[in-house]
């Protein structure tokens with residue numbers, strides 16, 4: 001069965017088949033991949049425990065699908081095009097052959113450093129080809145990678161390393177982001193003070209800044225590669241994996257204070273990311289595909305590395321930021337490499353839009369054929385700007401809804417095949433069975449309705465567990481509504497049956513497409529010595545989508561309000577990372593609580609949104625007076 005669907009008619013027919021005979025459907029999709037041994041059983045599952053097993057008995061290595069199987073026909077085709085932060089630095093192109101060799105070489109480095117199947121390896125790196133190489137080298141050996149986004153603090157890294165008991169860390173001296181330099185190794189050094197499990201740190205040279213190197217623990221990437229070269233064995237056979245062996249852990253925020261390690265497995269994840277990439281973007285050989293995400297997030301895992309490479313695509317990796325040296329950078333890249341497919345985020349679109357259309361003058365965007373959006377609901381203004389100014393009305397926009405937990409795209413148009421509609425993720429991909437439920441878990445049928453979005457049947461890319469704590473996986477995703485996977489999103493299904501995601505219904509914020517738990521930010525704020533308690537909510541933000549609004553009780557401020565505000569910001573940066581820093585901090589004398597002591601977030605959310613006229617019923621509050629004070633002090 002072909003991964004790509006060719007017409008809307010075919011979509012309808014294939015979708016129907018995928019619901020009636022899901023196992024058969026997915027077996028047909030899985031046949032497009034390279035297996036050392038095929039499965040004995042396509043699927044075994046229950047959402048109670050949950051226990052989900054796809055392609056049981058099958059043997060594979062995902063890197064043979066991403067690298068080895070392309071060597072014969074595509075050995076000289078570019079696999080990765082890398083654009084550096086500084087446009088004056090040389091770009092790099094790695095063909096499939098070169099990427100294969102580098103992955104094998106670095107896998108041998110890992111082997112020399114004691115890494116073996118099942119070991120956890122933390123990767124904290126800049127957006128350079130070596131990041132993709134490190135990830136693939138882990139996969140080649142069956143080691144489980146846990147990539148941590150370069151913007152997270154030492155504390156956050158330490159929490160993640162401890163949770164996964166990582167033994168090896170791969171990092172770089174520093175990374176470039178616009179005019180800024182991030183001292184990655186130094187952040188790792190701070191993290192490792194708390195991480196006795198780490199025996200080895202492999203450090204890539206990127207920024208040439210001075211770093212501390214600890215004898216017996218820290219080694220240079222380049223030195224280790226040289227050793228492998230002198231050992232004279234360029235190849236590294238891929239380790240045979242079971243379909244359900246772990247491929248990686250990726251931490252993501254939820255409604256509690258502690259991020260959870262979402263676990264994806266080899267077979268299902270490979271099939272799902274490859275299938276969705278090929279189908280949704282309708283990738284054609286020779287096309288240049290540019291996804292602007294960072295590999296530190298799931299979008300980068302699935303749609304910079306694994307999905308495109310398993311399909312033999314040319315994937316463009318960009319180290320820098322969209323606004324440096326100026327807000328025309330993406331368009332320079334599109335022009336220079338004749339990018340055909342651009343996959344980006346609403347927050348980037350809104351940000352670039354705000355610089356005005358002058359930034360587009362003289363840029364040749366005629367190579368673009370298909371556009372994509374991911375991470376948060378896209379507002380109509382941004383959608384139309386993207387359509388008209390970037391796509392010149394000629395490129396379909398796929399608004400792809402999915403999550404870290406889903407592994408790959410779930411609800412999305414298929415480029416040039418199914419209809420698009422501004423603000424809508426439109427229709428489920430074949431193999432995906434969404435349903436809307438009310439508060440009590442009762443299915444809402446028919447069209448022109450909204451409810452909580454759930455998925456009622458497994459798909460190969462779904463998470464299998466949360467690392468080290470299966471019960472947490474069950475309670476977070478499978479216990480709210482029996483026998484359903486709960487996404488945490490609210491959703492509308494219009495008269496035509498098209499889905500529009502309306503945003504999270506739990507205490508998770510979406511700031512610039514990044515997921516941030518309010519409880520996590522509150523914990524960080526509460527660590528500040530003069531804070532008694534706090535409550536964090538989201539509010540609409542023109543560029544970020546949502547901003548972080550903190551209500552803070554701090555009766556004894558240090559020097560001034562302004563300074564305390566800065567101190568709190570610094571504290572959050574230290575504890576979580578700059579991405580979680582509150583945009584607004586309002587000092588209050590108390591928080592609105594019910595008599596049982598529960599914070600009434602509904603009221604705080606309304607105040608943060610600037611909607612103070614109708615706060616609803618406040619009679620159950622312990623101290624209704626506090627609401628007036630908060631209202632009048634709103635920022």
Ligand code: WT7
Pocket residue numbers: 252298299373374375376377378399400401402403404405425487488489501502503504510513514515
């Ligand atoms: C949450 C998942 C999926 C990769 C990036 C984010 C929101 C994601 C869309 C979209 C509306 C979207 C949802 C979802 N979201 N894509 N196209 N339209 N909302 O991954 O960090 O796991 O966040 O992002 O709220 O639950 P993530």
